[in-house]
Amino acid sequence: MRPMQKTPQTSLLKWYARRGRHTLPWRNTRDPYRIYLSEIMLQQTQVATVLERFYFPFLEKFPTLLHVAQAPLDEVLKQWEGLGYYTRARNLHHTAQACKGQLPTTIEALIALKGIGRSTAHAIGAFAFGIAVPILDANVRRVLHRYFGIESRDEKGLWAAAYALLDTQHPYEYNQAMMDLGAMVCIKSTPKCDDCPLHEACIGKESNPLAYPAPKPKKSAPTHHLALLVYRHEGRLGLVQRTTRLLQGLWGFVQAPIDNAIEGVYLGRVSHQYSHFGIEGEVRLIDGWVEGLEWFEVEALETLALSTLDHKILACYLAQ
DNA sequence: CAACCGTGGCG
């Protein structure tokens, strides 16, 4: 057996063997469901959040994909409460039912499922089924931008780079290593180029790592001023299950534009920031029954999935 | 295809 050549891939895998995050629970299972669940939870969400607050409780409640499929959507949303991007939970439930608790094993079939795009399909393919395809998450993107000196965020160029660097013999280790490298060494603000196994041929290191990728143009987020209405009737609170795209399926308090005829007793102010707008709201208590709401004892609210804003409103009410 | 979709941590 001839000695292994020194390639970016071998350097990367050697680094990964020593410094990789090998204790992550979704790296210590062959269960496609557990890998799939981690990939969905981790979309646009930091590892620590998923690891410390959501992954294990969800698996405790739903040990298999079939458990997800057979559960009411409301229970899945309740387990997702606080994690955000709730479409992920609704797609997870839909996909569990669509594939009857058994995930398909090809990239084409995975990508056809709701909530699974190209990168997630590749991640499941590589991590659960050993398919030789690259992933393109935020960590890998940053490594590729810098390594190849790519300023443009153009998708085609990044996928081409991803395939160019992929170690087709070790897709599992390679992809995990690239994510760890992006998360631990090739980090956004202060990359540790001295510790990087790819530093020899890295274009970003030779110039300025922070120039890759080119910074995004920033967009301003508007603020909406709302009345946040806590309806109360015979000791119960009136809520609605939202049907809007935002927070669909979650329960919450009625929101109304602030105009010249604000009812109720002022309870306080709450503010909340979403990705693309903010809410400055004043919480008001209104005693009386109105149509179109469902009424719950305060204790019963614990069984409902509420958004973080609605938890703030509830806390404001309970503080009185 | 640019906007939309949640939340929390960090500099």
Next chain:
DNA sequence: TCGCCAAGGTT
């Protein structure tokens, strides 16, 4: 304090 953004996908 505040803008940025993280194991992205959908419309």
